[in-house]
Amino acid sequence: MFEESIIESPAQPAYRRPVGITKGPGEATHEFTFVSRDDQQVLKNGEYVYYELADPETVALNNTTGPIPIRRVLGRVIKRVPVQLYPDTFLGEPEIPPAQVAAMVGYNSRTNELFELHVAIMGYYDATTGSFINPWIPPQSGKQIYLADDAMLAQILSRKQHMDPGSATIGSLLTRTPNAVPIVLSVKDLVSTHMAIIASTGAGKSYLASVVIEELMKAQNKACVLIVDPHGEYGTLDQIANYPQFSEDGDGTGRGYRAQVQVYKPDQVKVRISTLNIGDMRQLLPEMTEKQQYLLSRALRKVHETKRSHPWGVADLKQAIKAVSRQKNDEDSEGADDSSTVHALTWRIEQRFEHSFTFDDTQHLDLPEIFRPGQCTVLQLNEIDERDQQVVVATLLRRLNQARMDTERGKVHSGESYLPYPVFVLLEEAHHFAPGGTEVVSTGILKQVLAEGRKFGIGVGLISQRPGKLDADVLSQCQTQCIMRIVNEIDQKSVAAAIEGVGRDLLDNLPALSKGQVIVAGAAVNTPVICRVRTRYTQHGGESKDAPDLWQQYFNKDTQESRRRSDAPLNGNRGFNLLR
Amino acid sequence: MKIGKIVKSDSHINYVCQIFGPREADIQPGPADYAFGRFVRIAVRSERADDPDALLDEALGQSREPVTYAVGVIYDTILQNPAFGALGPRLSNETQVELFSPDYISEKAVLTYIMVLGMMEERAVFGSEPEVLSVMHGVPLLSLELDSEIETMTDEEVRAFHFFSDPAGGPDSQSPYLHMGYIPHIIAQRSSLLPMVTLRIIDQLERLFPQNLSLLSIVKRNFAWRLKVETTG
Numbered sequence: 024m025f026e027e028s029i030i031e032s033p034a035q036p037a038y039r040r041p042v043g044i045t046k047g048p049g050e051a052t053h054e055f056t057f058v059s060r061d062d063q064q065v066l067k068n069g070e071y072v073y074y075e076l077a078d079p080e081t082v083a084l085n086n087t088t089g090p091i092p093i094r095r096v097l098g099r100v101i102k103r104v105p106v107q108l109y110p111d112t113f114l115g116e117p118e119i120p121p122a123q124v125a126a127m128v129g130y131n132s133r134t135n136e137l138f139e140l141h142v143a144i145m146g147y148y149d150a151t152t153g154s155f156i157n158p159w160i161p162p163q164s165g166k167q168i169y170l171a172d173d174a175m176l177a178q179i180l181s182r183k184q185h186m187d188p189g190s191a192t193i194g195s196l197l198t199r200t201p202n203a204v205p206i207v208l209s210v211k212d213l214v215s216t217h218m219a220i221i222a223s224t225g226a227g228k229s230y231l232a233s234v235v236i237e238e239l240m241k242a243q244n245k246a247c248v249l250i251v252d253p254h255g256e257y258g259t260l261d262q263i264a265n266y267p268q269f270s271e272d273g274d275g276t277g278r279g280y281r282a283q284v285q286v287y288k289p290d291q292v293k294v295r296i297s298t299l300n301i302g303d304m305r306q307l308l309p310e311m312t313e314k315q316q317y318l319l320s321r322a323l324r325k326v327h328e329t330k331r332s333h334p335w336g337v338a339d340l341k342q343a344i345k346a347v348s349r350q351k352n353d354e355d356s357e358g359a360d361d362s363s364t365v366h367a368l369t370w371r372i373e374q375r376f377e378h379s380f381t382f383d384d385t386q387h388l389d390l391p392e393i394f395r396p397g398q399c400t401v402l403q404l405n406e407i408d409e410r411d412q413q414v415v416v417a418t419l420l421r422r423l424n425q426a427r428m429d430t431e432r433g434k435v436h437s438g439e440s441y442l443p444y445p446v447f448v449l450l451e452e453a454h455h456f457a458p459g460g461t462e463v464v465s466t467g468i469l470k471q472v473l474a475e476g477r478k479f480g481i482g483v484g485l486i487s488q489r490p491g492k493l494d495a496d497v498l499s500q501c502q503t504q505c506i507m508r509i510v511n512e513i514d515q516k517s518v519a520a521a522i523e524g525v526g527r528d529l530l531d532n533l534p535a536l537s538k539g540q541v542i543v544a545g546a547a548v549n550t551p552v553i554c555r556v557r558t559r560y561t562q563h564g565g566e567s568k569d570a571p572d573l574w575q576q577y578f579n580k581d582t583q584e585s586r587r588r589s590d591a592p593l594n595g596n597r598g599f600n601l602l603r
Numbered sequence: 604m605k606i607g608k609i610v611k612s613d614s615h616i617n618y619v620c621q622i623f624g625p626r627e628a629d630i631q632p633g634p635a636d637y638a639f640g641r642f643v644r645i646a647v648r649s650e651r652a653d654d655p656d657a658l659l660d661e662a663l664g665q666s667r668e669p670v671t672y673a674v675g676v677i678y679d680t681i682l683q684n685p686a687f688g689a690l691g692p693r694l695s696n697e698t699q700v701e702l703f704s705p706d707y708i709s710e711k712a713v714l715t716y717i718m719v720l721g722m723m724e725e726r727a728v729f730g731s732e733p734e735v736l737s738v739m740h741g742v743p744l745l746s747l748e749l750d751s752e753i754e755t756m757t758d759e760e761v762r763a764f765h766f767f768s769d770p771a772g773g774p775d776s777q778s779p780y781l782h783m784g785y786i787p788h789i790i791a792q793r794s795s796l797l798p799m800v801t802l803r804i805i806d807q808l809e810r811l812f813p814q815n816l817s818l819l820s821i822v823k824r825n826f827a828w829r830l831k832v833e834t835t836g
Binding site (some may be wrong): 112113115116119120124126127128129226 | 741820825826
């Protein structure tokens with residue numbers, strides 16, 4: 024950073040024009056204030072400015088022989104206070120601009136406003152550590168303040184540069200013109216330390232998530248992604264395969280790259296009954312009596328013992344229950360009759376599993392099939408009951424965690440649970456799977472994956488519109504946070520409590536953010552930034568229905584005509600119907 | 604119309620003017636001519652030409668040289684009577700004095716206080732209205748001389764003094780607009796009558812510039828509120 028400023032200091036290019044002069048220290052310790060006319064209105068809230076400082080380390084070493092490098096100490100504008108405004112009485116006539124009144128009484132200068140800007144010092148960028156170093160010294164009064172130029176910000180705000188391998192360009196800096204300063208996430212940090220996207224409905228959560236997925240599927244990442252999609256909003260991602268952004272020509276030595284998208288419809292999402300544990304059973308068969316639970320857990324243990332790692336089905340489970348109850352009766356010899364319990368339990372199991380399209384004796388999602396680098400798998404759960412969704416996610420995460428652990432430890436070398444690459448799982452509506460205050464079947468495994476996933480290469484992205492309802496531990500495990508517009512005060516507080524990385528001054532902007540504007544903070548960026556999300560390549564699927572438009576269509580001439588025809592008495596004739 | 608001459612000054616911008624008494628001028632000015640808040644002007648004889656032709660032209664009112672005027676406003680009047688309080692023995696009353704001793708000069712006088720608000724430069728154009736060359740609001744650079752004559756200003760002259768375009772280089776140098784650049788220095792003076800005179804000035808300007816009523820009302824309301832409401836309340 025500093026070599027550059029040595030070269031350019033005598034030339035003073037256009038963007039090096041100072042925007043203001045330092046006034047003095049600010050309210051808090053690491054703040055300072057400066058005064059500016061801001062004629063061009065460039066000093067927005069959240070804008071980045073810098074002052075120059077002789078490198079403190081070199082000065083401390085008393086190394087006066089060579090030139091002292093100049094550091095650019097970056098800060099963020101957090102408050103804008105007017106110091107010279109028109110008096111209220113000048114504003115009394117709506118048709119007369121106050122400048123005209125001022126001109127009449129003899130003040131006819133073009134500039135009239137003067138602002139005091141409060142700046143939070145971030146520090147100077149140290150390229151070797153990729154972090155900002157606070158010099159612990161505010162600028163002297165009278166020092167010139169410069170606006171940080173686009174090229175400088177592009178280089179230091181993001182950990183990676185646009186189009187680098189392992190980069191994800193999700194948008195551009197909000198305070199600058201679109202695409203002037205790209206905000207690039209570091210995919211390595213994003214995947215290894217988890218991500219959370221938090222926003223109210225309609226703020227653009229799933230849009231941002233889709234942009235992140237698009238970036239992950241680009242040729243520079245070729246990621247292995249699974250999306251758990253309880254609302255069926257991500258189906259439109261299957262267009263990825265058609266766009267040139269997601270493919271790469273081969274270099275002759277191997278095949279080229281083309282991103283794949285697999286969408287699993289709700290009826291294709293299967294859970295093999297033998298992967299369920301007693302916790303899952305309790306969730307699926309609520310309000311079991313103590314006796315039923317006891318019998319079921321013993322039966323499960325028995326069926327696991329007999330079948331080992333082979334799959335088993337409902338029939339095997341029922342048999343095991345009978346066997347266990349018989350065995351128990353023999354042991355007790357008191358003659359306690361368990362037949363009614365056995366009957367009730369088997370009846371409930373039959374009811375729950377025999378006609379379920381989610382739970383199956385043999386079929387389930389094949390891990391190497393749904394997790395494959397360069398492939399994005401969308402699990403649509405929109406027709407599945409919420410309790411079942413939790414079980415689906417819990418069993419899947421459990422199997423994934425086991426497979427990754429076994430593969431990393433070298434226990435398996437092929438087969439169904441061999442996954443020799445890290446994966447990224449995106450959980451939409453995360454508060455369903457880890458609600459705060461209560462424990463559901465997926466909470467435990469999710470916490471485990473979040474805590475240990477880093478070791479085994481499982482990255483999790485949580486998306487939620489109700490951070491207040493999300494388990495606080497789960498939220499604080501996500502080291503990269505994308506926070507969008509949140510109006511609800513409880514949700515704002517829970518975000519502030521769970522996320523330490525984002526300053527209070529940035530969180531104050533939460534209700535003011537517009538659709539598609541996001542505060543990105545944490546491990547994947549160098550410093551918290553407010554970002555404008557880029558346009559998606561693929562179409563957005565999470566739109567709300569346009570009800571008035573659909574109602575209008577109902578009375579459309581063509582639809583009325585077709586309805587009249589289909590309602591006609593002849594329509595009872597199926598043959599006629601087929602002819603049409 | 605010439606109404607008097609400068610007899611004293613209190614400061615660079617405050618002058619005392621003695622109104623012409625009987626037989627001092629062709630037309631004796633009446634109280635309406637030196638009313639409170641009246642705009643007046645005083646010619647500044649900055650450089651008097653020695654050329655006798657120019658003197659003749661000036662005397663004949665045919666001068667083509669530009670004339671600089673200081674423009675001021677009457678903000679106070681004092682009736683001076685040295686005989687007041689002299690209640691001693693008297694040989695004759697006032698009418699008898701005038702009749703029997705016509706060379707006895709009366710020391711009674713009307714004094715008006717004038718505050719200078721700016722300068723304007725004019726050049727007489729033969730057969731038509733004089734041409735305004737420049738206007739400046741604020742403290743004039745040159746001081747006035749004793750015995751300079753004071754003239755009242757016509758509406759047209761007052762309008763010309765207030766409505767002009769900024770000298771070249773200003774932000775809106777193209778189009779003329781209403782100026783009241785003297786307001787800040789009126790406020791800076793300490794006389795208690797000056798705020799009142801400002802209101803009088805605004806009243807006159809409202810009459811002269813009906814198109815700027817709302818602009819003037821801002822200043823007027825502000826003054827009226829401070830003067831009338833805040834001081835009374």
